[in-house]
Amino acid sequence: DAGVTQSPTHLIKTRGQHVTLRCSPISGHKSVSWYQQVLGQGPQFIFQYYEKEERGRGNFPDRFSARQFPNYSSELNVNALLLGDSALYLCASSPGGGELFFGEGSRLTVL
């Protein structure tokens, strides 16, 4: 079975631009969550969705938004990019609790 897949794997943007990151969960998993991992730090929780509804939000500005589609895939959007948004963005899925299954991430570089 396919694991969590994320796209793109790498991307470079300039300050002020917008980015959309995509995630496909493991088949049958209804929960998707997003994390930001800055180099040398642990992942920081951004959003969590379950059954297409937002169930949790971390301490991130309104420039960050997300949604979950009927097929349970998800998008993370970041507007007005800042240099500090450069990070590895991780998506994780779970059947509804307990263990999280992570994708390999989308590495965003903002110049």
Added chain:
Amino acid sequence: GNSVTQMEGPVTLSEEAFLTINCTYTATGYPSLFWYVQYPGEGLQLLLKATKADDKGSNKGFEATYRKETTSFHLEKGSVQVSDSAVYFCALPNLDSGYALNFGKGTSLLVTP
């Protein structure tokens, strides 16, 4: 809110040495506790977990015991291998979203032959 504090790395050990990575937690109640591992260039994967006090999680020779008296969940392995070189993260549930986790800053482990 719930949080974990990990010992800072990097930790460098020779092959077959004993490993301990300390993790202490602050939490409401007695949540499940997790250790995740991130190998170079990869996403995180669950290493082990414990769901209640005094539980011992184990996997691939690694162990961690949920100790409520000391609010700790230290990761141990009796004999490390070069292939154990990775970053290890302690984690527990996020209060605002029960299906999300709060992670520690991670402890980098390098095992040399």
